[in-house]
Amino acid sequence: MDATNILAEVNGNLNAIGYGLAATGPGIGLGILIGKTIEGMARQPEVAGQLRATMFLGVAFVEVLALLGLVAGFLFQ
16 A cells, blocks of 8 residues: 555545534534424414424525535545
8 A cells, every 4th residue: 555545545534524523513503493493483383384484494504504514525635
């Protein structure tokens, strides 16, 4: 095995670790977002539809952050 193969393997492992770290932020954000929406629905059931629509919009934005982390891992190899 030469040095370039070893370096490529280390680089691939670092990209996987980087994406794992990049996915923790959106994961925490989703937990907080969905938890607070359910709490709001329990407190005021009459606005459940509006809260649900806003939650789905927020989930979409948070998921974009996770996808950006995945794409950045591929771009900066």
